[in-house]
Amino acid sequence: MVSKHIILCLFSSFALLSCSAFTPQAYADALEKSILFFEGQRSGRLPATQRLTWRADSALSDGSGYHVDLVGGYYDAGDNVKFGLPVAFTTTLVSWSVIEFGSSMGNQLENAREAVRWGADYLLKAATATPGALYVQVGEANNDHRCWERPEDMDTARNVYKVTAQSPGSDVAAETAAALAAASIVFKDCDSSYSNKLLKTAMEVFDFADRYKGAYSDSLGAVVCPFYCSYSGYHDELMWGASWLHRASANQSYLSYIQSNGHILGADDDVYSFSWDDKRAGTKILLSQGFLEKNIEDLEVYKSHSDNYICSLVPGSPNFQAQYTPGGLLYKGSESNLQYVTTSSFLMLTYAKYVKSHDGGGGGGGGLSCGVSADKVVELAKKQVDYILGDNPGKRSYMVGFGERYPHRLHHRASSLPSLHAHPARINCGDGFQYLNTPSPNPNILVGAIVGGPDSQDKFADDRNNYHQSEPATYINAPFIGALAFFSHHL
Numbered sequence: 001m002v003s004k005h006i007i008l009c010l011f012s013s014f015a016l017l018s019c020s021a022f023t024p025q026a027y028a029d030a031l032e033k034s035i036l037f038f039e040g041q042r043s044g045r046l047p048a049t050q051r052l053t054w055r056a057d058s059a060l061s062d063g064s065g066y067h068v069d070l071v072g073g074y075y076d077a078g079d080n081v082k083f084g085l086p087v088a089f090t091t092t093l094v095s096w097s098v099i100e101f102g103s104s105m106g107n108q109l110e111n112a113r114e115a116v117r118w119g120a121d122y123l124l125k126a127a128t129a130t131p132g133a134l135y136v137q138v139g140e141a142n143n144d145h146r147c148w149e150r151p152e153d154m155d156t157a158r159n160v161y162k163v164t165a166q167s168p169g170s171d172v173a174a175e176t177a178a179a180l181a182a183a184s185i186v187f188k189d190c191d192s193s194y195s196n197k198l199l200k201t202a203m204e205v206f207d208f209a210d211r212y213k214g215a216y217s218d219s220l221g222a223v224v225c226p227f228y229c230s231y232s233g234y235h236d237e238l239m240w241g242a243s244w245l246h247r248a249s250a251n252q253s254y255l256s257y258i259q260s261n262g263h264i265l266g267a268d269d270d271v272y273s274f275s276w277d278d279k280r281a282g283t284k285i286l287l288s289q290g291f292l293e294k295n296i297e298d299l300e301v302y303k304s305h306s307d308n309y310i311c312s313l314v315p316g317s318p319n320f321q322a323q324y325t326p327g328g329l330l331y332k333g334s335e336s337n338l339q340y341v342t343t344s345s346f347l348m349l350t351y352a353k354y355v356k357s358h359d360g361g362g363g364g365g366g367g368l369s370c371g372v373s374a375d376k377v378v379e380l381a382k383k384q385v386d387y388i389l390g391d392n393p394g395k396r397s398y399m400v401g402f403g404e405r406y407p408h409r410l411h412h413r414a415s416s417l418p419s420l421h422a423h424p425a426r427i428n429c430g431d432g433f434q435y436l437n438t439p440s441p442n443p444n445i446l447v448g449a450i451v452g453g454p455d456s457q458d459k460f461a462d463d464r465n466n467y468h469q470s471e472p473a474t475y476i477n478a479p480f481i482g483a484l485a486f487f488s489h490h491l
Contacts, residue, residue: 020382020386020491021386021389021390021391022386022389022391022487023491024487024488024489024491026389027385027484027487027488027491028106028108028484028488029402030389030399030402030448030484031105031108031481031484031485031488032108032111032448033399033401033402033447033448034399034448034450034477034480034481034484035108035111035112035115035448035481036051036052036111036447036448037400037446037447037448037449037450037472037474037477038074038094038115038118038448038474038477039051039052039055040052040055040414040415040446040447040448040449041074041075041076041474042055042072042074042075042118043058043059043062043071043072043073043074043075043082043122043151044057044058044059044060044062044071044072044073044122045057045060045071045072052446052447053421054419054421054422054444055151055152055414055419056152056419056420057152058080058150058151058152058154059071059080059082059138059151059154059158061158062082062138062158062160063129063135063138063158063160065158065160066160068125068129068130068135068160069125069129070082070122070125070126070129070135070138070160071125072118072121072122072125073087073118073119073121073122073123073126073138074087074090074118074119074122074474075151075414076090076473076474076475077412077471077472077473077474078410078411078412078413078415078467078471078472078473079141079144079145079413080139080144080149080151080154080156080413081137081138081139081140081141081144081227082122082137082138082139083137083141083224083227083228084126084134084135084136084137084172084176085136085171085172085175085216085224085228085230085276085277086228086276086473086474086475087119087122087123087474088119088123088172088175088176088178088179089175089179089276089475089478090119090276090474090475090478091116091119091120091123091179091182091183091478092175092178092179092182092244092478093343093346093475093478093479093482094112094115094116094119094478094481095116095120095179095182095183095185095186096182096286096346096350096479096482097112097346097478097479097481097482097483097485098112098113098116098186098481098482099182099185099186100349100350100353100482101349101481101482101483101485101486102186102485104485104486104488104489104490105485105488106488108485112481113186113187113190115481116183116186116187117183117187117194119179119183120179120180120183120198123176123179123180124180124197124198124201126176127176127180127201127204127205128201130162132164132165132208133162133163133164134162134163134164134169134172134173134176134205134208135160135161135162136161136162136163136169136172136216136220136224137160137161137220137223137224138158138159138160138161139156139157139158139159140156140157140159140223141223141227142222143156143157144156146429147429147430147432148413148416148417148429148430148432148433148435148436149413149417149427149428149429149431149432150413150414150417150419150420150427150432151413151414152414152420153426153427153428155428155429156429161220161223161224163216163219163220164212165211165212167214167219167220168212168213168214168215168216168219169209169214169215169216169219169220169234170209170210170212170213170214170215170216170234170237170238171209171215171216171217171230171233171234171236171237172216172230172237173205173206173208173209173216173237173241174205174206174209174210174234174237174238174240174241174242175237175240175241175279176202176205176209177202177203177205177206177209177241177244177245178202178237178240178241178243178244178245178279179202180198180199180201180202180205181198181199181202181206181241181244181245181247181248181249182244182247182248183195183198184196184198184199184202184248185247185248199248199249202241202244202245202248203245203249206241206242206245209234209237209238209241210238210257213234214234215230215233215234216230216234217229217230217231228276228277229277230277231277231278232277232278232279232280235264235265235266236265236266236278236279236280236283237279238261238265239258239261239262239265239266239267239279239280239283240279240282240283240286242254242257242258242261243258243283243286243287244286246258246290247286247289247290255296255298255299258287259298266280266283267301267302267305270305270308270309271309272309272312272313272321272322273332273340273343273344274340274343274344274347275339275340275343275475276339276475281309281347282343282347284302284305284306284309285302285306285309285347285350285351285354287299287302288302288303288305288306288351288354289354290302291303291358292354292355292357292358293354293357293358304369306351307368307369307370308369309347310347310348310351310368310372310377311368311369311370311372313330313344313348313380314370314372314376314377314380315380317370317371317372318370318371319370323456325454325455325456325457325458326393326457326458327387327392327393327394327458328383328387328392329341329384329387329392329453329454329458330344330384331456334455334456334468335452335468336452336453336468336471336473336476337452337453337454337455338388338398338450338451338452338453338476339452339473339475339476341384341387341388341453342388342450342476342477342478342479342480342483343479344381344384345381345384345385345479345480345483346381346479346480346482346483347479348377348378348380348381349377349378349381349482349483349486350482351374351377352374352375352377352378352381353374355367355368355374355377356374359374378490381483382487385480385483385484385487388450388453388480389402389403390402390403390405390406392454392458393458394454394458394459394460396460398450398451398453398454398460399448399449399450400445400446400447400448400449400450400451400472401445401446401447401448401449402448407451407460407462407470408441408442408462409439409441409442409462409463409464409470410442410446410449410451410464410470410471410472411464411465411466411467411470411471412442412446412449412471412472413432414444414446415442415443415444415445415446415449416435416436416442416443416444416464417432417435417443417444418435418443418444419443419444422443436464436465437464437465442464446472448477449472449477450472450476450477450480451469451470451471451472451476452467452468452469452470452471452472452473452476453469454469455469
């Protein structure tokens, strides 16, 4: 067991004199677990290297009724549906974590790459199975939610849904393009043929998204809503996808696309959250890298927008407008709030890195237009990361398996039901609800899972039925990988 509450005061390479509730080894332990979580979310045929051995093969016929192979990918959260939009976003964010902070991942870099590959392999299938179509979902949520069963036992209909020229989905298609483009960067130096395939497919999918414009929520309706409705529309994903393709390919046509279409696609908007639905804040940070690290003058405007977003999070900044709990946790909403905490923390660290690079790494820590230093931004991100790991009023880690006190009653079918090893007989659709409603801890520990988290007053119910607080999701963990990698090497 890692001792998490040793107080260390160290001078960091980020010129930040800080007191830490966690050792570098503790952050490294959390990093390993945060990546391991993705193995618990795998769909399809599991490899011999599978480490969470209470999981088994599942959904091996996905797509077969439609004469396509859609086996694999991830279950996004605690149910057994494969939703395209959040899983593509997850793949983008795990990739971005590796791109920015892979050099700090040590012996976990290969595991992180495997997490990217598992998602990217599935997205490649979804994008290339049928010409002129992108498969965006397997399973129907309402039917799935009527059952509480292991993915290994699934007997609900595995309906397949796609977007086409006639039923467009620019949002999910452009996010898929972003995921494939970002993944291509991850593998560029270690598997060039795979990287090239990813990038080529990303370009084709983006062209499809841009050519046939429309929101997938309009095309697929109740199939994706209210679960993963595209509330922000599809403009933000087009901008996001083009930005990733520009970074991955260095093709000037994508920069031209951004310059020509940016005003229509939200380039002038300052928004203050970043999630699977709304990509605008993340896009500004991503594009700012072109100016801050590569001196692309045409992208300088995105530094101003990035400054506005980051400064809005910093208490005491003239731009400050975020809400924090009494215990110091960023608070955006009651449903799975930690997703916003992990994305914001990642963007803060990534932007601080860019700013310091532009500043030459000087002792001043780089500066934002609101007068906040890059070091101050890192300090705020660290408070958020530490809160999740257990430095909070409840003295509870919100990462399963990390620390002495963490959630035990996750809203998660595979974790809450007995494994096939423990209970080889089938557990039918309705019979599983006894495991949902029991007060007993989940029998299978979903190591590394980060749950939805506490409420606005730092209160948390370790209750399987309170899914707003107790359900984990891949897109909560994805950006946290990068943050943990950073702090495992920068204390």
